[in-house]
Amino acid sequence: MTFPFWMLIIVLAIAAFSIRVLGLFAGDAIKASRFSWILDDLPGLIVVSLVAASLANQSVGTWLAAAAALAVAYVANHVILTMCVGVAAYGGLVWLGF
Known part of the structure; x- marks a missing residue:
């Protein structure tokens, strides 16, 4: 594999990891806020939106x-x-x- 392929793999891996880490921080921020009730209903809302x-x-x-x-x-x-x-x-x- 050439250098551009390795760089693409590394950049995508960093992006995927960053999205997960930012999701954890956002989830913690929402849990501490007045909008924490949204997280309780989120799984059901996702299923309804998919259907x-x-x-x-x-x-x-x-x-x-x-x-x-x-x-x-x-x-x-x-x-x-x-x-x-x-x-x-x-x-x-x-x-x-x-």
């Missing part, structure tokens, strides 16, 4: 399957059951032509 982004341009069948999964999640509060119902609802809706 919402993936549903953005989907068909009606996908939205109906997501609604069925949401209903099961609300009633049962069980992750595996929610996934099974969501997949089964999506499969059934695709089979029906939605």
